Amino acid sequence: MSAPRLLLLIPPLTQLNTPYPSTAYLTGFLKQHGYVTGKAPVSAGTGGAGVVTQADVGIEMALALFSRDGLTRVFARVREMPGDLPGEAQQMLALERAYLDSIDAVIGFLQGQDPTLAPRICQGRFLPQGPRFAHADEQSRALGALGTTDRARYLATLYLEDLVDLIHETVAPQFALSRYAEHVGVSASSFDAVRCALAEPPSLTDEMLLEAVWRHIEEADPTLIGLTVPFPGNLFGALRIAQAVKERRPAVRVVLGGGYVNTELRRLLEPRLFDYVDYVSLDDGERPLLCLLEHLAGKRDEVELRRTFLRSEGRVVWRDGAREPEFGMAEIGAPTYAGLALDRYLSVLDTLNPMHRLWSDGHWNKLTVAHGCYWKQCTFCDVGLDYIGRYEAMPSEILTDRIEALIAETGRRGFHFVDEAAPPAGLKELALILLERGVTITWWGNIRFEQAFTRDRCRLLAASGCVAVTAGLEAASDRLLDVMKKGITVAQAARVAASFQAGGIMVHAYLMYGLPGESIGETVEALERVRQLFAHGLIQSAFWHRFVATAHSPIGLDPTAHGIRITGPAFGGFAENDLSHDDPAGEAPEWLGVGLRAALSSYMRGEALTDDVRQWFDHSVPRPKVPRHWVARVLEEMPVHDDPAAERRFVWIGGTPVSESCRHDRRRVILPNQVEDVEVRLSAEKADWLLDLIRSATPLREKRGEGYPSLREVRETYPLGGPRGFDALVRSALWRQARTGGLLLV
Template sequence: MSTEDFRVLAVIPPMTQLNTPYPSTAYLTGFLRSRGIPAVQEDLALALVLDLLSPTGLDQVRERAEVIPAAARTEPVAHFLAVFDRYRATIAPTVRFLQGRDATLAHRIVGRDWLPEGTRFRSLDVYVDDEGGDPLAWAFGALGLQDRARHLATLYLNDLADVLRDAIDGRFEFVRYAEQLAASQPDFDPLAAALSATPNLVDERLAALALAAVERHRPNLLLLSVPFPGSMYAALRIAQAVKAQHPQITIALGGGFVNTELRELSEPRVFDFVDVVTLDAGERPLLALIDHLQGRRSQQRLVRSFVRDAESGAVRYVNGFAEPDVPFDQTGTPTWDGLPLDRYLSLLDMLNPMNRLWSDGRWNKLTVAHGCYWKKCSFCDVSLDYIARFEQASSATLVDRIEAIVQETGQTGFHFVDEAAPPKALRALAAELQRRKVEISWWGNVRFEKTFDRELCLELAASGCIAISGGLEVASDRLLKLMKKGVSVEQVARVTQAFSEAGILVHAYLMYGFPTQNEQDTVDALEYVRQLFEEGCIASGFFHRFACTVHSPVGQQPADYGITLLPLPPGRFAKNDVGFVDPTGADHEAMGRALKKAIYNYMHGIGLDADVRSWFDIRMPKPTVGRHRIARALQEVRGSG
């Protein structure tokens, strides 16, 4: 079979973002086409949601929900059945509105008497003022009609997601669908049991959509990209359906979840569903696999791939000649051709202007550089390819890609999805964008290092930068040094202030529960964060619990961080998170609840003048950080300038 006759279908399985395509299939499709290999792509995550959230889909949901005894129905299900006719009448127009195809519907939505309102709308109660006024006026004002309507429509969809979870599939979520079946799951038994169970409505509709995509494209090779644990179950359901109807199609599994958690895969049952599992960047393993399927190389010469031995049934790792990855500047331009760009849903979960970027609007996703130029952070998987192999393309190549993508999609918004975009590369990119007079809007992730001074931030803003995210992690100089972050709290304050004063929104990734972190560290960190909000340095943030991973420096040298690892449970499937004993003994669960509550309020401008200890349900020590420490540090910089 010639290369021209060999067809590849790359699929995004549920669930990923609903506002924009996950970029892995766009990267691979663009790369394969650059090598003359016919490739197409489908977003089955979006297709499934649009199928379920339709008049016909809701009819099917109602049929299943009505079987549930009245006494056993949850509040979301009971409400859905009670006002079903309103849901059925409003679902298609609301989806069209969220797709940007019916803007005038906003007037009906904001009236609050057209959409049925379930339990998710109770979140608005926190915003009602003492006089019982408009709960959203503070956020959107008199002119925010479209934003206000999108927020209400998003709550409406979340209500329906609750119905799907309670009436159809207890694992259903718009993002972390059945995540618990795969995330750091050493044993394949939970997934195997779920996949052998009688298909529910979600399973049935996903299988039908997958088979329809295969009929349309008739591929020889089906690629399933699994970026998150919450995509693994659906990916295998897709594979199961395709294998049953089209056993001649080769199915390959790859993606971020595979690269981090299945690196020591030895579970043969995975290969009841797929034929090959590939590691790391997909380009080189795919070229080797296609050569093998076309008879140009043996199975023993596959690259960074797992297969099941036909004779013994055991899983084998094959890395024939340890061939190098395709250089980053030779991977081609991503393409979104074939994806329904006008059907993605622009959602507005959070009212915070920075947080909304993750779910609001369709962003062209692109990478400035492969890997991380710092690769020292002790909590990060620094030994793995997606971090360790740092490669750049020239600014000219990047802008060529940007121009090609804008020409193809007609959209000028870009999200640079680097682990940490290098400041030198961003400076060169900004200069090249302005030299060519290419007008885009972009945002991305960086390290808050001192290179980002006022001058550079202004240059980035002039090139179209609207927002930046970066890791402050545990806002403690002692712990930042221990985790080899390479920054201090005051440095982060100065850098984030430079971004903010340039008109660039700033999001801080925050962490709690790092080894040896105690109550004093935690309350001090929250005080630093409060001051960063108070001084306008950051617009939003998110606290996540530290997880020790087997590929990180903490997981590989735990004694250096004062902890003892717990034995990993035996298993042949996923391996990533590893438990540990921290002699500090702090109650991170209780403190985490307080940190998340505080940051949520800070993002809405609430409680910035309160003592940070007031957020905690447990007794906490007084902060040792002066209440105006950040303000003084910033004033010193202004004075010296």
């Protein structure tokens, strides 16, 4: 039997700036198991276990659309439409020539190929200005702070959004800039609406999608196609692809997986889904995919598949008889982007939110510090599902090996760690190894506001390349944080944010309102705390969303215990996740969310930071009882001096010290770092001791995360007076200078 040929596809649409990482993870895994990456000749053997090819047909569809040829097709279809067009569409049709002449240049600019276009875009007479530009003046103050390139990217994104609006309102109602027919996949408890959408004739964007798909199918000649569905906005595109494959190549098997599948399709009973796909795989894809490939090769019985739905005798059946264990984090191999044209992605700027800008700007290599969440107690979270509930940390040496492999493959040094909550210990170990090996990267990831993120640990993370973190502050109310078992307090979060601030690391807070039992007064008080966090520079970015009960969270599984009543939707055999509910004890009117979002928008621009938070709401709300100087008092509680009894180790992140004789037995020691040198004058004996401590605390490749001097050992062996002398030292100006210069305790 010939070796299997697997084609992994990312359907439309996720991010425009970087590939969604699922296919890169699976391709890297299969490569480690003997698969060849690339496109095999149709009739040739491979010499290995098989061939795996990956493609992002979402970005290919978008690029086909946003081209001279693509827009020519769009405008031609729009002109053929019966009836009167909206005035905005007529205006854009009148500017057809301007759009056709500019589109390829704009796309090249957003791909980073031609930065010289930026000043021309900013001139204001190059881009045709459709309806979206009418709102650009509202952002003029914030735009004024942007450089020429960022301002041009923002204007170029408005230009694309005008085209998206035209396309959405006319020839392709399912198209949006980062999602595709999202309404089809949201709360799709029944398959009826999905099936009806698929029964519609393909739209223009569907046609462009399928043109890209067939190019890859003709080249790869797959025996199995894998479709990843991370979000509701990918479901329709995936099934449109599967539908076309079944019509033209019914012998090719199709498997569906991804984040949406893992959360929404766990109770799948709908046999009609299997008119389009052959298999549906849940949770981590490595073991299920390997088992499926073995089954299709005749090497494994169907009953020995892993976490897989299929249709048998007209009904959906579940197969999970594989005896093999899950693959550990160290066994899955490094992701690979082989086959994905990273230089073709678009860096759009569709928001002035600092964190969202970082997320959507340029390519980010995606890796995971640890599988799952080490806390896994939050009542609003799907803690029972495998991707959260099964925690396993990645060995930091192996993680760094994968970082270096991705740098070598892609030439890109930006990394997004896509953890549910990256563990503080794992991040510390990773930072040390990066410094020891001299690996330069820029990275960010999601964390919890843990006390373990001390000021020095955050400085260490910054030295290793950390530029931003995201974390859940949720309700910003101690009562509600306790009820939801978040395991933090708001004051704790403020102190942790202050530690990141000391390291120059941006903090983005995820916020939530409308939790079970939350009153309007509590929400207003939460906004007051958030205002103070922004005013003190502790957070720079935030997003506030409304609580939704989910089927697999503790709240969704036992709503009565949390004081709410689930009102729908009734499960219709297909998707199940977001649930509607009544909350007799809480209030979350829509106008509340409008006010919260407006406040955040201003705070992120540095505006209205001293204003009464009640001004943001159209209705009367209670005066917050939070003291106006709450954050200042919280920060006063942060320790000033080092605790000699703390379990910490010294790490030096500065440059190589320079020691010079002054007079008599005095020394002048210069402690260099990237910002400014710190100069200390001390006795020769104390200088020798300090220089020895710095040498032993300096990250070197042979240390491999070990051998850093402990605070306790250094204190006990201090040659100038033992522990008592050391305790006096840590309260001195000399010690504060050394710590400022880069002597960390982590």
